[in-house]
Structures are given as C-alpha cells and as structure tokens.
Amino acid sequence: MTTEVRVPTLGESVTEATVATWFKKPGETVAVDEMLCELETDKVTVEVPSPVAGTLAEVVAAEGDTVGVDALLATVTEGAEGSATASPPSTEKKPAEPETAEQPSGASVNVMVPTLGESVAEATVSTWFKAVGDSVAQDEMLCELETDKVSVEVPAPAAGTITEILAAEGSTIQAGGTLAVMSSGDAAAATPKAEPAVAPAPAAGGKDVEDAPSAKKAMAEAGISRDHVTGTGRDGRIMKDDVASAIAAASAAPAPAPAPVVARAPVSADDASREERVKMTRLRQTIAKRLKDSQNTAAMLTTYNEVDMTEVMALRNEYKDLFLKKHGVKLGFMSFFTKACCHALREVPEVNAEIDGTDIVYKNFVHMGIAAGTPTGLVVPVIRDADAMSFHAIEQAIAEKGARARDGKLSMAEMQGGTFTISNGGVYGSLMSSPILNPPQSGILGMHKIQDRPMVVNGEIVIRPMMYLALSYDHRIVDGKGAVTFLVRVKEALEDPRRLLMDL
Structure with missing residues (x-):
C-alpha cells in the first residue's frame, strides 16, 4: 500500500515552505517517524517524518521547491514489498513479498503534537473530540491543545480508528510529543480499547526546530x-x-535554592464547602508569570498627565461618517493615540528601545502592541510598522486583530516582536491606573476613561472632556525627563491633531 507524505501544518500565519534537504532517496528503506526531509519557513525549520515503515517510492518535491501546506512531498510504499518495487536490485527483496501481502491496511500511525510556535515548548490537552475506538476521517479534528497564548486543533494524519490515547485531558505535553495512536484503514476498527490511557505523553524534542x-x-x-x-x-x-x-555546566553549577512556598490560609469546614477550585489556564499562568517577571526585572516607574480630548472628539465627529463610507471601518480613538505615540517615540527613542545584556537596542521602527481583553485573559496583538501606516490602515488592523483575539485565533507570530504597547483601561471605566510593562519593552501607555471635568482655560472655568494618561517605563534606560517629554508630546498631538500632519 502506498502512503502519501504531505507538508504538515506550519503555523497559523505560515502558508508555504521551501524543501531544504532530503535525507532519503527513492528506493531507500525508512522506519516509522524516521526523518525524510527538512523544510524551511520564514520562521522555523521543520523536519518531516515518515508516517509508515517501508520504502521511499517517489520524491515529488525536490530540494529548493516551494510547497504549500498539505502539498504532496513524496510517497512511501509500506512494508518490504515497497523495497522490491522501488529498488532496482529487486532480486534481494522478493523473498519478503509474502510478508507484505499478509499486512492489512491497519498500519499504526502516531498522532503527534504539531508545531506550537517559535517560543512555545509545551501545551495542555484541553479537549478530546474523539475516544478510543472511534473512527475518524483524514484531517478530522481529534483534540484541542491550549498553549500560553493560543489554542491549537490537532487533525487526524490519516483515516482510521483511534486505538490508544497517550495524553489525557489536562495533561501537559511537549512540542513533538505523541498524543495518540491510530490504526489506518478499514481494519483498524477491529482492535479498539475500552478506555483512554492516562499516562502522560513522552517528552519529545523542544520547540520548532528538530535537534540532531x-x-x-x-x-x-x-x-x-x-x-x-x-x-x-x-x-x-x-x-x-x-x-x-x-x-558539564550543570555539574559545575551549585544546586538551586528551593522556591519559597506560600502557605494557604486556614479555611473552616463551612467555608471550604462553599469554595470552588478551578485550575488556572495556561494563558492565566503565563500572564501571572510575565507580570511578576516584569516587576522583578525592570526598574518600573509611572508618570502621569492629562489630555483635553475636545479637538480629537470634534475631528472624529466631523469625519466619522465619511471615514466609514470610504474605508469601510469606523474611526475610533486608537488610531489617534497610535499616531501620537509613534510621533513621540521618534523624539524619545529610548522609550521604544530594549535592554539586551549590557547593550541598549534602539528600534528604528514601531511595532505597536494593542492590549485586548478576551474571555480567557489579556492578549497583546502587534501591529507591525505602525509608524508607516495611515489612520484607516491602523483602524482596520486593530479591528481585525481584535476580532481574532476574541475568537482565540491569533497566532504566536501576531503577538511577538512588539516595541511599545498601548493599554486602554478606559473601555472598562478605569479613571486612572499604572500599567505594567510588557517585557522586554521599555514603555507602555495607559489610556483611561474620558470624563467631563471643570478646567481653567484662558482664565475661565469651562467643562472639558479630559482623560488621564499614564506612562510606565523602565527607569534603567528611560530617564524622568524622557518619560515626561514623551507624555507631553502625546498630549500636544492629541490636543491639536494638526501637529501630526505638520510633524511638529
């Protein structure tokens, strides 16, 4: 029987790859999961294993070819019969033909953890859609994995029957690990098991790149x-x-001190009966860890100012209908704040920089992170090169990424590489807060609720729509003067939006 070898899932935002190296040639025998070839994408290198044992019959995509997801790479003839068919010296392989004839289509196929992302090493099995003994079609969804940021669905690599589940719901499995075992073909249904195994999946090699x-x-x-x-x-x-x-380094290093354990406060039996214990999601665990790491690493300080939103609101009200008609997206406040921040970052570049060891890395571009609340927690999709985008392009990007964030469809690539972040607590009614840095960034702007307040303008008390602004910054590389200057430039640009057009 001939089995097709196809391009695996490369990532939500990756659609094609280049065939870099073939480790096997037509006619050579291969074992199950033995590496056949290596693919290169713009982010990672992926090695493609053989789904079955047999002989590499044909290489469809040669080295240097560009292939899309699920494209045919090669074909493998299962069993020893394939060796006789594909190899020129057929006389050496013919004695093995009877063995292949006795093998039905119920070959064992492993269901592996797909590529999770450039910085993601493990995931939690959140839901199994199928049970042991269930028949599945090729590419039918088997289970869902939850990583630090995104959810990943795992499709069936072949049609057949699930014979064993190695990673139960709630278990943690590393990238490249085995989730389940299937029997391919019609004969698979003959050997279902009664219930899934609960043993954790064996740990496999780390992240996106296959090691030697x-x-x-x-x-x-x-x-x-x-x-x-x-x-x-x-x-x-x-x-x-x-x-x-x-x-060698581990043997020379001293043993680490045990982490402090915080004891839980005593709880009475009556209170315990009214409690509910829920395991933290991986996203919530990651948020907690990153926020605490940020506090422990950066010398974080926050400075405040306030901005009169009169001119921005008037400009928005005047052009919002025309803006929507022409560009197909609503004109909000975020595009004004994004533009104002990009304008200020050019004057105070250290707010857009990061620390790398003893170096300061200045970014001559702005990848703007826009914090977005979702039902599962806070995520920060990144709008790349926001400093080079128009108002409508920024609004379209914010709307599109916000919708994908709420649906849990953001890829890891869309949440990495930000140089500065804007967080809008005002949508929840926050009047003032101190945002926490998103490492390794050195600055984050907090927006807040617009509230009418009495202000003194030209010696008279008038009612103006005011908003408090908060800039949290890493005092290791951003001085107080730079932080205050940044906020003042943002304030000036918002109170007189014409300054953005004049680059003042």
Whole structure:
C-alpha cells in the first residue's frame, strides 16, 4: 500500500515552505517517524517524518521547491514489498513479498503534537473530540491543545480508528510529543480499547526546530531537558556537543535554592464547602508569570498627565461618517493615540528601545502592541510598522486583530516582536491606573476613561472632556525627563491633531 507524505501544518500565519534537504532517496528503506526531509519557513525549520515503515517510492518535491501546506512531498510504499518495487536490485527483496501481502491496511500511525510556535515548548490537552475506538476521517479534528497564548486543533494524519490515547485531558505535553495512536484503514476498527490511557505523553524534542538525533539520544541518556541546552546549530538546533557542554555546566553549577512556598490560609469546614477550585489556564499562568517577571526585572516607574480630548472628539465627529463610507471601518480613538505615540517615540527613542545584556537596542521602527481583553485573559496583538501606516490602515488592523483575539485565533507570530504597547483601561471605566510593562519593552501607555471635568482655560472655568494618561517605563534606560517629554508630546498631538500632519 502506498502512503502519501504531505507538508504538515506550519503555523497559523505560515502558508508555504521551501524543501531544504532530503535525507532519503527513492528506493531507500525508512522506519516509522524516521526523518525524510527538512523544510524551511520564514520562521522555523521543520523536519518531516515518515508516517509508515517501508520504502521511499517517489520524491515529488525536490530540494529548493516551494510547497504549500498539505502539498504532496513524496510517497512511501509500506512494508518490504515497497523495497522490491522501488529498488532496482529487486532480486534481494522478493523473498519478503509474502510478508507484505499478509499486512492489512491497519498500519499504526502516531498522532503527534504539531508545531506550537517559535517560543512555545509545551501545551495542555484541553479537549478530546474523539475516544478510543472511534473512527475518524483524514484531517478530522481529534483534540484541542491550549498553549500560553493560543489554542491549537490537532487533525487526524490519516483515516482510521483511534486505538490508544497517550495524553489525557489536562495533561501537559511537549512540542513533538505523541498524543495518540491510530490504526489506518478499514481494519483498524477491529482492535479498539475500552478506555483512554492516562499516562502522560513522552517528552519529545523542544520547540520548532528538530535537534540532531545524536543530541536527542545524548539528552535522553543524561536525563537532561532540552530547555537546559543552548543550541549552536542552524536555527538554534541542538547538536551533540551542545549537550555535552550543558552537562558539564550543570555539574559545575551549585544546586538551586528551593522556591519559597506560600502557605494557604486556614479555611473552616463551612467555608471550604462553599469554595470552588478551578485550575488556572495556561494563558492565566503565563500572564501571572510575565507580570511578576516584569516587576522583578525592570526598574518600573509611572508618570502621569492629562489630555483635553475636545479637538480629537470634534475631528472624529466631523469625519466619522465619511471615514466609514470610504474605508469601510469606523474611526475610533486608537488610531489617534497610535499616531501620537509613534510621533513621540521618534523624539524619545529610548522609550521604544530594549535592554539586551549590557547593550541598549534602539528600534528604528514601531511595532505597536494593542492590549485586548478576551474571555480567557489579556492578549497583546502587534501591529507591525505602525509608524508607516495611515489612520484607516491602523483602524482596520486593530479591528481585525481584535476580532481574532476574541475568537482565540491569533497566532504566536501576531503577538511577538512588539516595541511599545498601548493599554486602554478606559473601555472598562478605569479613571486612572499604572500599567505594567510588557517585557522586554521599555514603555507602555495607559489610556483611561474620558470624563467631563471643570478646567481653567484662558482664565475661565469651562467643562472639558479630559482623560488621564499614564506612562510606565523602565527607569534603567528611560530617564524622568524622557518619560515626561514623551507624555507631553502625546498630549500636544492629541490636543491639536494638526501637529501630526505638520510633524511638529
């Protein structure tokens, strides 16, 4: 039987890859999960394993070809019969033909954890849509995984029947791990199991890049995690020498001090009966960790100012209908604030910079993070090169990414690489707050509720729509003068939007 080898899922925002290297040639025998070829995308390198044992019959996509997701890469003839068909010296393989004839279509196929993202090493199995013994079609969704930021659905690699579930709901599994085992074809239904196994999936190699087989073996023998090894190969691939270096460093390093344990306050039996214990989602755990890490790392300070929104509101009311008619998107306040921040960041570039060791990295571009609340927690999609975008392009990007965030469809790539962040607590009625930095960024602007307040203008008391602004910044590289200057420039641009057109 011939099995097709196709391009795996490359990531939500990645649609194509280039065939970099073929490890096998037509006619060579391959084992299940043995690496056949290597694909390169604009972000990661992905190795494609063989779905079955047999012989590589045909290579459809040659090295250097560009292929899309699910494109046909090659075909593998299962069993020893394939070796006889594909290899020119057929006389050596013919004795094995009877074995292949006895094998039905119920070949064992592993369901693997797909690529999770450039910085995601593990996921939690949130929901199984199928149970042991269920028949599934190819590409039918089997289960859903929850990572730090996004949810990932896992499709069936082939048609058949689920024979074993290795990672139960709630278990944590690493990228590249095995989720379940299937029997492909019609014969698969003959051997279903009664219930899923609850044993955790075996840990596999780390992130998006497949490590050298010798390195994997060395890590397994030494009992060392991939997270403790720094790869020096291409795209961060771990080589055997890297494992040896990590083992040597671990043996020389002192044992870490145990983490402090915070005891839970005593609870009476009556109160305990009225409590509800719910496990934190991975997203909530990540939010908690990143916020605390930010406080522990940065010398965070917040400075405040207020802005009169009269001119922005008047300009918006005057042109909102025409803006919607021409561009198909509503004119909101976020585009004004984004433009004002980009304008101020040019004058105070340290707010748009980050610390890397003992270096300061200045960014000559603005990738603007727009914090968005979702039912599962706060996410920060990034609008790239916002400083080069028009008002309507910014509004369209915010609307599109906001909708994807609420639907849980943002990819990791869409939430990485931000250089500055805007958080709008005013949509929830917040009058004033101190936003926490989004590391490694050095600045975040907090917007708040617009409230009518009495103000003194030209010696007279008038009612004006006012908003408090808060800039939290990393005092290690941003001085007080720079932070105050940044807020003043934002205030000036919003109180007189014509300054944005004049670049003043």
